[in-house]
Amino acid sequence: MKGIFTHHKDTQVKDLGGGSSRRILAYNDSLMSVEVNFESGSEGALHTHHHTQCSYVLSGKFIYTVEGEDVELNPGDSVVVPSNAVHGTKCLEAGTLLDIFTPMREDFI
Numbered sequence: 001m002k003g004i005f006t007h008h009k010d011t012q013v014k015d016l017g018g019g020s021s022r023r024i025l026a027y028n029d030s031l032m033s034v035e036v037n038f039e040s041g042s043e044g045a046l047h048t049h050h051h052t053q054c055s056y057v058l059s060g061k062f063i064y065t066v067e068g069e070d071v072e073l074n075p076g077d078s079v080v081v082p083s084n085a086v087h088g089t090k091c092l093e094a095g096t097l098l099d100i101f102t103p104m105r106e107d108f109i
């Protein structure tokens with residue numbers, strides 16, 4: 001099977017409101033990578049979904065909450081969010097998260 005390639009210049013940014021935006025990168029039925037940009041002070045509200053998620057901090061500073069536990073994450077830090085766990089984030093310094101989901105987020109397409 002050949003790889004599925006995605007060039008950043010060919011992707012579109014979706015404004016999520018409140019100072020954040022999302023760019024869907026590569027995906028197939030079982031896996032999806034998403035770039036999420038945050039302005040300082042913006043938030044990813046607490047929520048749940050059945051997908052397992054891994055978030056990697058590319059830049060900026062975040063307070064990431066998983067099941068009531070708040071942890072500061074900086075560039076190079078990451079977190080795995082189990083399926084159906086309540087989670088969210090607050091951006092302390094403008095930055096970007098790389099979110100990986102399994103299975104892929106059909107609701108994002």
